[in-house]
Amino acid sequence: MATDAAFVEQEPALFEASVRVAIAPMHAAPWVTSQMISQQLAGHRVEVVDIQGDWARARGADGYDGWMHHGFLTEVSRNGGDNDLAPVSLGCVTADGADGRRALPLRARLDVRERVESGDVIDAANVELRFPLDAQAITESAKRFFRGTSYLWGGVTPWGADCSGLVQSVFALHGKQLPRDAWQQGESGADAGQDMAALRTADLLFFSDREDHRATHVGIALGPNRMVHLALGRGGYGIERLDDLRDPYVVKLRERFLFARRVLHER
Numbered sequence: 001m002a003t004d005a006a007f008v009e010q011e012p013a014l015f016e017a018s019v020r021v022a023i024a025p026m027h028a029a030p031w032v033t034s035q036m037i038s039q040q041l042a043g044h045r046v047e048v049v050d051i052q053g054d055w056a057r058a059r060g061a062d063g064y065d066g067w068m069h070h071g072f073l074t075e076v077s078r079n080g081g082d083n084d085l086a087p088v089s090l091g092c093v094t095a096d097g098a099d100g101r102r103a104l105p106l107r108a109r110l111d112v113r114e115r116v117e118s119g120d121v122i123d124a125a126n127v128e129l130r131f132p133l134d135a136q137a138i139t140e141s142a143k144r145f146f147r148g149t150s151y152l153w154g155g156v157t158p159w160g161a162d163c164s165g166l167v168q169s170v171f172a173l174h175g176k177q178l179p180r181d182a183w184q185q186g187e188s189g190a191d192a193g194q195d196m197a198a199l200r201t202a203d204l205l206f207f208s209d210r211e212d213h214r215a216t217h218v219g220i221a222l223g224p225n226r227m228v229h230l231a232l233g234r235g236g237y238g239i240e241r242l243d244d245l246r247d248p249y250v251v252k253l254r255e256r257f258l259f260a261r262r263v264l265h266e267r
Contacts, residue, residue, distance in 0.1 A: 013047035015076075016045050016046070016076050016077075017045065017047075017048055017058065017073035017074060017076060018076045019040045019042050019044050019046070019072060020042070020073060021042060023040075023042070023105060023108075024041075025068070025154070026040060026067065027067040027068070029067060030067040035153075036153065036154035038156065039154060039155060040068065041107055041156070041157070043086050043110065043111065044109060045061075046059060046060050046068070046073070047059045049065070054069055054071070055068070055070070056069075063179070064181075084124060085124050086109035086110055087124060088107060088108075088127055089106060089119070090106060090120040090121060091104075091106055091119050091120060091145070092104050092120055095115055098113075105157035106145050106169065107169060107172065107173060131174045132174065133174050133176055138174050139202055142170045142220055143239075145158050145170070146230065147237055148236070149161055149166070149236050150236040156168060157169065163217050163218050163219065163229055164182045164218050165180075166220075167185060167204065168180060168185070170220070171263070176263065178263065182206065182216055183214050183216070185206075185215075185218055185263075186259075189263035190263075191260075193260055194257070194259050194260070196224070196254075196257070196260075199221040199223060199226075201221060202220060203220075203260045203263075204221070204260060204262075205259075206258045206259055206261065207253060207257055207258060208256055217229070219240070221260065226241060226242065227242060234249070242254065
């Protein structure tokens with residue numbers, strides 16, 4: 001995903017809010033028909049920095065701003081508990097004991113009243129152990145959780161995501177926060193060159209279809225000449241062999257390739 005939205009000057013927050021629904025859209029403007037530019041997930045907190053009628057301009061953990069309807073949010077006090085300790089969904093269905101039932105996507109956080117009916121969750125304390133900040137583990141998560149995902153502009157979950165939403169969500173699961181948009185992610189980490197045959201697992205590859213060569217697409221390297229990504233041209237999830245010149249789509253990707261970035265530190 002790439003938009004012309006950028007980080008705005010960081011205004012002080014008016015208050016904090018918690019997302020009360022499974023997935024809450026973030027819009028480019030304070031009306032429901034405006035473009036969805038990202039999403040926030042159940043149990044995640046945002047900082048509200050502006051109010052217009054029923055709409056709040058909210059800032060997520062990645063510093064990204066978007067407009068959210070107040071119906072998706074519940075105001076919380078800054079010392080009103082640590083939602084970072086809430087169990088994390090890996091894709092589950094829950095019930096709350098009051099005839100409430102909902103499906104929660106990857107990385108949503110459960111409410112204390114919810115019990116799991118099906119699917120998988122993990123205690124917050126165990127996330128780092130199960131999902132280490134390791135290149136091979138990161139790519140395995142991308143393949144495990146996002147296989148079959150359809151392309152959705154602004155999406156960040158296996159129920160629908162864009163290219164940078166996949167990258168951000170997978171790295172966040174493994175404890176590394178990356179910016180939201182492809183062009184922003186392209187400014188992260190260290191230069192990994194322009195040789196696709198020299199890529200390391202979990203390097204990020206950037207592409208552009210713009211005249212100014214601003215990054216508009218990103219994928220995760222699976223090693224030399226291989227990449228997993230979510231692409232409109234594939235309809236969603238795909239694994240590419242970037243040396244397969246018989247594939248017209250791969251040829252187009254190679255023409256649009258800009259550079260690679262290494263966002264994991266050497267160990």
